[in-house]
Amino acid sequence: AALLWGTILLACSCGPGPPSVGAAPLLAATYVLDDSNGLGREFDGIGAVSGGGATSRLLVNYQEPYRSQILDYLFKPNFGASLHMLKVEIGGDAQSTDGTEPSHMHYENDENYFRGYEWWLMKEAKKRNPKIKLIGLPWAFPGWIGKGENWPYDYPDITAYYIVSWILGAKQYHDLDIDYIGIWNERAFSSKYIKLLRYTLDKHGLEQVRIIASDRLWEPISFVMMIDSELHGVVDVIGAHYPGTKTVQNAILTGKKLWSSEDYSTFNNDVGAGCWARILNQNYVNGNMTSTIAWNLVASYYEELPFGRCGLMTAQEPWSGHYKVESPIWITAHTTQFTQPGWSYLQVDGHLEGGGSFVALTDGLGNLSIIIETMSHNHSKCIRPPLPNFSVVPQRATFYLRGSFYMVEALQVWHSRLDFESGKSILFQQLNPLKVWKGRFSLDLNVDEVYTLTTLKTGWKCEFPEPPPPQPFPSNYRDDFNIRNPPFSEAPNFADQTGVFEYFVNASDPGDHVFTLRQVVVQRPITWVSDADQTISVIGNFKWVNMTVTCDIYIEKPRDGGVFIAGRVDNGGIYVRRTKGVFFWVFADGSYRVTGDLAGEEILMKGLAGVRDNAWHTLTLNIQGNSASGLLNGYPLWENVTISKPGNGWAALGTRSFEFAQFDNFHVE
Numbered sequence: 001a002a003l004l005w006g007t008i009l010l011a012c013s014c015g016p017g018p019p020s021v022g023a024a025p026l027l028a029a030t031y032v033l034d035d036s037n038g039l040g041r042e043f044d045g046i047g048a049v050s051g052g053g054a055t056s057r058l059l060v061n062y063q064e065p066y067r068s069q070i071l072d073y074l075f076k077p078n079f080g081a082s083l084h085m086l087k088v089e090i091g092g093d094a095q096s097t098d099g100t101e102p103s104h105m106h107y108e109n110d111e112n113y114f115r116g117y118e119w120w121l122m123k124e125a126k127k128r129n130p131k132i133k134l135i136g137l138p139w140a141f142p143g144w145i146g147k148g149e150n151w152p153y154d155y156p157d158i159t160a161y162y163i164v165s166w167i168l169g170a171k172q173y174h175d176l177d178i179d180y181i182g183i184w185n186e187r188a189f190s191s192k193y194i195k196l197l198r199y200t201l202d203k204h205g206l207e208q209v210r211i212i213a214s215d216r217l218w219e220p221i222s223f224v225m226m227i228d229s230e231l232h233g234v235v236d237v238i239g240a241h242y243p244g245t246k247t248v249q250n251a252i253l254t255g256k257k258l259w260s261s262e263d264y265s266t267f268n269n270d271v272g273a274g275c276w277a278r279i280l281n282q283n284y285v286n287g288n289m290t291s292t293i294a295w296n297l298v299a300s301y302y303e304e305l306p307f308g309r310c311g312l313m314t315a316q317e318p319w320s321g322h323y324k325v326e327s328p329i330w331i332t333a334h335t336t337q338f339t340q341p342g343w344s345y346l347q348v349d350g351h352l353e354g355g356g357s358f359v360a361l362t363d364g365l366g367n368l369s370i371i372i373e374t375m376s377h378n379h380s381k382c383i384r385p386p387l388p389n390f391s392v393v394p395q396r397a398t399f400y401l402r403g404s405f406y407m408v409e410a411l412q413v414w415h416s417r418l419d420f421e422s423g424k425s426i427l428f429q430q431l432n433p434l435k436v437w438k439g440r441f442s443l444d445l446n447v448d449e450v451y452t453l454t455t456l457k458t459g460w461k462c463e464f465p466e467p468p469p470p471q472p473f474p475s476n477y478r479d480d481f482n483i484r485n486p487p488f489s490e491a492p493n494f495a496d497q498t499g500v501f502e503y504f505v506n507a508s509d510p511g512d513h514v515f516t517l518r519q520v521v522v523q524r525p526i527t528w529v530s531d532a533d534q535t536i537s538v539i540g541n542f543k544w545v546n547m548t549v550t551c552d553i554y555i556e557k558p559r560d561g562g563v564f565i566a567g568r569v570d571n572g573g574i575y576v577r578r579t580k581g582v583f584f585w586v587f588a589d590g591s592y593r594v595t596g597d598l599a600g601e602e603i604l605m606k607g608l609a610g611v612r613d614n615a616w617h618t619l620t621l622n623i624q625g626n627s628a629s630g631l632l633n634g635y636p637l638w639e640n641v642t643i644s645k646p647g648n649g650w651a652a653l654g655t656r657s658f659e660f661a662q663f664d665n666f667h668v669e
Contacts, residue, residue: 026444027395029353033346033360033370034402040345041257043361044237044290045133046280046336048074048081048297048312049262050121051089052139052185053096053528054495055311059300060117061318061492069464070315070323074297075128079462080325081312081332084341085133086125087261087293088118089185090166092140093500094525095532096185098301098573102489102500104166106520108144113169115489115502122176133341135293136166137182137215143523143658152184152526156193160200167206182212182261185528186241189214191224191231198234210236215261218243222250237261240289244385245282247289257290264294264328265310266383270418270425272310273327274380277373277416277450280335281357285350294328302495302650304542306573310383318492320471330416330428330461331450338369338414338454354395356445368405369454372397376447379420392447401439408436414452414459428461473541478667482515491517497572497579499535499655504662513552513616516662519655529574534598536576536654538569540668548669549651550620554662555588555613562587562656563663567623568649569598580646584621584630587656588613594630594641598654604628604641616664 050056059070073080091101102115113119125132141152145159152159163181170176181197183189194213201209213235214221225232238251239261251258260283266272276294283289299311309316312332315323339361346360356374376392401408413431434441434453443451452459479491486503494501494517504518519535540547547567555561562585569581579598586592592609596602609632611617620631629639651668655661 027354027393028398029395030398030400031348031358032400032402033348033368033405035346035362035405036403038347039362039364040347041288041290043339043341043343043345044257044259045084045341046332047083047085047087047133047135047291047293049087049089049293049295050118050297051091051096051101052137052295053089053101054099054301055097055296056117056121056298056300057099057495058318058493059298059315060120060488062315062323063318063321066321066323066467069467070298070313071124071128072462073313073325073329075125075132077129078337078458078460081329082129082336083125083132083332084336085135085291085293086122086297087135087137088122090136090138090163091116091118092138092525092528093142093521094140094527095498095574095576096139096528097307098305100496100498100500102502103142104169105162106142106500111165111169113173117488119170119174119176120488122170123174126176133179134176135180135182135212136178137185138163139185139528141526143525146526150526153190153193156190156196159193160197163197164200164204164206167201167209168204178209180210180212180237182215182239184215186216187528189216189221191228195230195234212237212239212259212261215239216241218248218251222248222254225254225256226250242382242384243283243287243289244387245279245286247287252288258288259291259293260287260289261291261293262295263292264382265296265307268299268309268311268314268326268328270327270420271379271381273331274375274418274448275382276328277331277334278357278375278380279382280331281350281359281371281373284345284359285357290345302538302542305495306575317470319474321468322470323467327418327425327427333428333461334414334416334450334452335371337459338371338452338456352395352397352445354445355390355392366404367455368401368408369452369456370399372443372445372451372453374445374447374449379418379448394444394446396442396444398440398442401436406439408439408455410435411441411453411455412457412459414454416450417446418448420448430459430461472543475541476669477540478665480515480665481517484515494537494539495572496537497576498532499537499658501537501663506662513554513662513664516554516664517666518662519660522658522660524658530577532576532579532598534600534654534656535658536579536598536652538572538650538652540651542650543648544568544650545648546624547651548620548622550618550665550667551653552616552618552664553586554616554664555586555611556660556662557588558613559588560656561613561659561661563661564654564656565619565621566652566654567621568643568646569652570646570649581649581652582621582623582628582643584619585656586611586617586619586632592632592637594628594638596643605638607638609637
């Protein structure tokens with residue numbers, strides 16, 4: 001590695017720089033950038049995750065031009081985040097953090113490559129950047145893959161066939177080439193399965209698809225690869241999650257590419273931007289990681305679900321068109337707009353003497369990009385892992401360019417400063433070019449800053465006109481699901497939390513209920529977290545207190561089938577099992593119940609309703625203050641049930657178990 005010329009000097013600040021107290025000297029140090037002894041690791045790109053789960057759920061329902069604007073900020077080169085990679089969930093019909101995403105194979109004899117929104121999102125990304133790399137990873141699997149067991153590796157040939165079918169479907173139906181495929185998000189891996197997956201890929205002519213393992217921790221995958229040469233031969237990338245910028249010796253010894261294949265996951269304010277700036281550099285500086293992938297791409301899910309607003313930007317109001325380009329978008333641009341996958345890191349230590357870090361990358365054709373960050377500890381904490389203390393001080397960095405960079409005469413300068421006092425941060429601002437004198441230049445660095453110094457002149461900060469102002473979810477909302485060729489398989493704004501609710505054409509119906517919403521998962525999936533035993537989809541404004549929910553319902557399962565409508569639903573995502581609210585249930589055996597929870601354990605009222613399966617009925621739930629009442633087919637069925645808590649929440653509908661059921665003419669006021 002090129003030596004850092006470590007002479008630390010104390011110099012007085014001159015020229016533009018951080019405000020000095022009196023004539024306090026500024027810490028100064030020199031750094032050498034030299035490619036004459038070869039280069040460091042190859043850079044693989046910066047990306048983000050859609051899914052894991054349902055994180056882009058509300059994005060698809062935005063009207064134009066706002067939807068295209070959001071996509072431009074994420075994917076368009078030299079525009080905004082200009083992402084190099086997009087990682088998507090391979091839907092598994094199960095809860096995977098903020099909702100469920102539908103599988104391309106709900107059942108063994110079922111294949112459909114138009115469910116959900118990840119196909120659409122990958123195509124939109126490719127439309128903007130044909131070079132973007134695509135990654136697929138399952139969080140969960142449909143139940144049939146495990147033949148009743150909550151485990152995907154008992155029948156590895158079935159699991160491999162299922163995953164490869166998704167890759168083939170991407171190409172056949174959407175002309176999408178998947179570049180990388182993962183194993184099972186943050187869960188156990190099976191060496192036998194990984195080898196079989198490679199064999200199945202090759203058998204189907206997919207030799208170019210690379211395997212990432214194990215999307216969890218550095219170990220035990222690194223150790224197992226060291227002792228199993230066949231496994232070592234089929235794994236192309238070791239991907240770790242939330243590595244805290246550190247790697248382990250075994251991972252380095254494998255000689256494989258090392259990625260932070262999921263990271264960030266932090267609230268997208270300026271502290272989130274500080275977290276992102278720090279790890280984008282230090283994942284390489286401290287951990288040799290050549291790709292960092294943010295969870296998640298865009299916060300397009302109800303904010304009160306787990307990890308609200310933990311996306312690079314926020315787009316959670318399709319009904320108003322409002323979205324927000326958050327500061328992490330512009331932090332991303334500091335790296336993505338001035339590098340490309342296939343560039344190489346320079347061999348440098350990368351630690352700044354006054355705290356902070358820098359990386360330098362080249363395309364090998366004379367171009368150079370240097371990214372510097374000086375994030376302070378308290379302004380760059382990520383959600384995980386805990387961040388050990390460190391200090392950053394104002395400093396002067398002097399760089400010497402050697403080797404093929406000696407002839408560089410000027411560098412373009414892009415600057416961000418996160419301002420935690422006034423809240424007036426400077427984001428991705430182009431400054432005057434920096435003159436390089438005989439291969440030498442100096443820069444005064446304040447705390448909480450990011451600089452990109454580059455030979456490239458292609459950087460661009462694009463901004464659309466302000467989107468519409470934020471608005472709450474409509475207080476009077478209805479959906480009759482009457483759409484013959486829906487652009488997506490799911491109805492707008494419904495956020496499935498267990499089970500999958502899809503548009504359905506009920507060909508046998510004489511007229512009123514031809515187009516319905518149907519719950520279609522009939523076997524408990526191989527879960528990633530603890531899905532509920534009931535299915536549920538939520539909708540609306542979490543702050544709602546008083547509401548009337550009406551819906552036509554159709555129980556398909558005889559004897560023990562059942563459905564519900566609900567209000568003041570207080571939970572979802574990974575916490576869906578503990579969901580409370582006011583739930584009005586009717587069952588195929590003719591009974592009804594009112595419960596204070598999704599699990600049905602807190603019974604507030606029960607009795608006979610006379611409802612039967614395979615017939616349409618209308619349920620109405622009215623909640624006012626601390627009292628609730630229910631109507632069946634327009635007639636009062638129960639009333640004056642006292643509600644103590646929760647005090648607010650979403651509206652919802654769902655089923656008693658994993659069973660077919662239909663819903664129509666949904667209305668909430």
